[in-house]
Amino acid sequence: MTREVVASEVVTSGAVTSGAAVSTRSRSRLRRLAGATAAVLLLTGVAACAGVPATSPVQVVRQVGAGDSVAPPPAPVAGANSLDIVRGFVTASASSADRHGAARRFLTQEAGQDWNDGAALTVLEGQIDTVPVITGAQAPGTATVRIRGTKVGRLVPQTGAFEADVGQYSSDLQLVQRDGQWRISRLPAGVVVGLDEFRSNYKAVPVWFVDPARRRVVSDLRYLPVVPSRTQPARVVDMLLAGPSAALSGAAASLLAGAELRANVATGADGAVVVDLTRITPPDDAARRLIAAQIVLSLAEVNVMRVRILIDGEPLLAGRSEWTREDVAGLVGEARPAPGSPAIVVSGGRVGTLSGPVPAAPIPGPAGNGGVAAVSAAVSADGRRLAVVARAGNGNQLMVGRMTDGVLNTVEVTAGILTRPTWTPDADEVWTVADGRRIVRVPTAPDGPAEPATVDAGALTAMGSVTDLRLSRDGVRVLAVVDGGLYVGAVARGLDGRVAITEVRKLRPQSLEPVVSADWRSTELVVAITRNPDLLVAQVGVDGLALSEVISTNLTAPLTALAAGPDRPFLVTDQTGVWTRELGAQDAWRQQLSGAAGAVPGYPG
Template sequence: MTRGRRATVALALLLALAGVAGCASVPGSSPVQILRRVTDGETPVLPPGPVDGTDAGGLVRGFVEASGSSTDDHAAARQFLADGTAQDWDAGAGFTVLDSQFDTVPSPGAPDPSTDLTRIRIRGSSVGRVTPSGAFEPEQSPVQIDVTVVRTDGQWRISELPDGVVVPLDEFRTSYRDVRTWFVDPTRRVVVPDLRYLPAFPSRAQAARVMELLLAGPSGALLGAAGSQLGPEARLRSNVALAESGALIVDLTRVGDLDEVGRRLLAAQVVLSLADVNVARVRLLVDGIALLPDRPEISREDLADLTGDAQPGADVPALVAAGGRLRGFGASPSELPGPLGNGGYDVESAATTVDGQRLAAVARSAGRRLLLVGGGAEGGVAEVGLSAVDMTRPSWTPTGSEVWTVLDATTVARVLVDGAGGLRTGQVNADELAAFGPIQDLRLSRDGMRVVAVVAGGLYTAAVTRSIDGEAAVRNIRRLRPDDLGEVVSADWRSSEQVVAITRRPDRLVAQVSVDGLSVQGLLVNNLTPPLGAVAAAPSRPFLVTDQTGVWSFAGGDQDAWRQVLGGAPDAVPFYPG
């Protein structure tokens, strides 16, 4: 939601998505006692107000830096405004996040400051905006905002400015915190995270804010892809409160009919979202009655099986396609048995499911590419009826029922695998993504809700939407930080909230990027030999990249250099399960 303005909360609530209806009714109502409201918290240290004697440009700069604090409707920033302007300025009209480097300079043709009236231009680059639902949407573009400044009693104050907030990135990171709100995948199998941002203060108000976001539904990034068990009529029956046991009481009403699966999914949405604001246990009620009768108080651990970001098991290894063969890593990397490892096919790239039970590979044949699908690394494979001059590295859905690849940089194809191993080919509607140019790489997230793609050298994320009849499409496309990444070569999912990309930019060969593009962090690359050719990532696993000498591993932490795990293989394509 737009920070600090309660009025926009009501608007956000109108965006709630319809929940999935179930079978059984929720039990009838009974009274609930509110023990303590959880809407107040510690008072933050507000940014300082204007300093006497500050020149016009310095005053405007101080205003921008103070705008990061949303406390009391941006009271700190309003101190920089003239009296009437402070009352009229609508901080909730928009929320732009600037790159931390910005200038305040005299506007072209501005009156001389000696006249006690001048105009100052805020000049910088936007990295994106924050929506009323608390989501960050990336958009790098130049920003020029002119404000009028007047001098009264010897002190400059802003007398005229556009509505909305402009906040430097550093100030935004200080004043806001990220929170994962959780929604339901289309198959009602798991819940998936949706990244939002809340004011860091007061912290004890964050539980109530999280519930407002859940009731408002998924952000624009997942709109049409994820659903909710909280339909448009759902609301809080009373304010969230703390019980004597320390659990947070959340009492909902108008949630509609819920079957057993729906109850657990709803519990997961609420409990996992609140866990991100340090709520350890939730007493979750519907009309005063426990939602899960056998769990009066619910913790994150009670619902861990419903989180959708599937992680490869420790016993499912990373593999690599190198020299036309599939092999493992280790002190003495050995080729895998079967036609993919013994040279029966000229393997270019491959992927296994999260559990390692199924494998897909792209093989070269007479100047074209074939897709092969079969059992695990040691099982047989069958040629699928797909052929192209070029074919991207394959990628599996979390259930192992679909594998995706891109044909000739234009067509996103998928192969559906049934329980008996039967194969059926189909397409994904990716016209919106292909409109940006050739699709050079595409990876499904391990919860199956998004893709990360390299298109014409740009890094993009998008949602995977599915119709009732099972058709898939790529929607809600966002380009991430083009000015900071330059030309991107390949990308993979580190987690559901973070991707890793390799680029042609010398000072940022390997970069971690948040899924919404807010955060970009370059990794140390002091002993890699560019250009880099491939990258692989997975939760709690070392990064893998291919340079001109082979495959290198980087675990982060105290490790200060990459370690080579496969030499003499500049064409290698490493991959983790998923």
């Protein structure tokens, strides 16, 4: 029987350290220390060098990558040992240029021909170990090296979408020594890279599709190589033609389904990018404008300012030769709070506003004057409608009405506990969760709320009890806290009116739990508060790749409530009241409302 031993030799900071392997507990402490040092990362990164839990500078997701200025990975060093070769291979694998040409330099000629680099790209976070594996049958001039680390997910090559998959990663590579130089002779299909190297070599790009009602466009986050930048427009169009990612199955569609490129994406003599399509016949001008929005907004993320869209050589819309972002901005589905609409707060059973000279000034009507015992509340994005969860006997009831005068109608939704309400972008529905298991949506109309309906949410409630639920501001996703875990799901709407939550995915289970509350900062970023003392307030990418700590200086744990919104300061309730912090601020939080330990703040939407 062949004996296999993983030697207690771990490469750290580019050197080999003999002795006992670094323990899991020690690595955990190092990772926490690194996270504390890099407190405001939007995309927490670690060096791809094995065994280095690194810190990184502040970086916004949209700024990942720097075009063709990214330095090429170093080539193999003459005389390098087998561990160095594997470590260099992992670092070089982040560059996809020339079919991962930089990484292939670490392979034998035969392995370079056989390696399937087109399989999924696995991203590792934290310390990456390269460890020699000793077997009884090891032939002279050969070696086996194991790559170990913690995976956070994988990039799907065909779509460029990131799929979260947290867990331990382990893979063995075979090496041979030829002419005194070690090279990798056998390796598994696919690519494995560290998070820092990934974010240096890939750019986050929202690709745009349409909502189920075909009224607006919604974003779907993708990643594409930053080098060479000249190929980015063509890659983005390929992603568009491939359709929405699996994460938005049933929640987004494409009016480009079945379309093909009639010619390569190219830049015309006047500087406009030309996209010439075929095998597509839009039914009307409204559909043509949505097609323009899909293409123009997606290409704008790779610095394409003007687009000439053709179908079989003719302009997409008669009389319009070019399109810009401004031409289609009105079709974006993300609902932003109406200008001047204030944040609200529920405190002491009353609903008030959090802006103006009087803290928690009561809103009009029974919700503000104490006529109903408010537990939580939400204002629609347009600032016109109000939903209130109020105490009723030994339980809760939902009430819906107008924000202007505070008149409320009782809805036939009661339970022992109802979560804080949340609105769809057009304010045509308000949602809440009854007793942690039944998600209810209440259609609304000018003359009042309609009959409540139950959302098919078995995929979400199967995870446990739902204690917080927020609809995204484009209406195609939900964010939920379920038994202390943070989940996202797609809102799938059928032609028969049925609504279901599908494609449920858990975000960062090892880093965030237990989560108390969460909210959407944008359609791409969510904010969560936790009972994890090392990460009280965190920002997380909607796909689970981005993770950063928000400084929690001078907050008094435990935190109980949270509100976030586009271009709005964070609002957090701790044991002394409601605190606020401007986006990007490096200083401490500022108290907005004191003496309100149980307050529940909220932004419109």
